[in-house]
Amino acid sequence: MSRANIAEWAYLVGCGSAVLALVFRSLFFLTPFSVTICRKTNVKPSTLLQLAVLSFVLSIASRGW
Numbered sequence: 001m002s003r004a005n006i007a008e009w010a011y012l013v014g015c016g017s018a019v020l021a022l023v024f025r026s027l028f029f030l031t032p033f034s035v036t037i038c039r040k041t042n043v044k045p046s047t048l049l050q051l052a053v054l055s056f057v058l059s060i061a062s063r064g065w
Helices: 003-030 033-041 045-064
Strands: none
């Protein structure tokens, strides 16, 4: 797998997790359903946002080489 492919996949994962974090954050404050998801899976909106930032950093780092 070349560095360009790694950068592209990291960028796509970053975009996807950022969108999921935004949607999950909006649902987190509007419905009690998301609170039960957080309790069962330990997934929080901040975790998804951290994954997005880490993926974007990986994407930039792999393109720089």
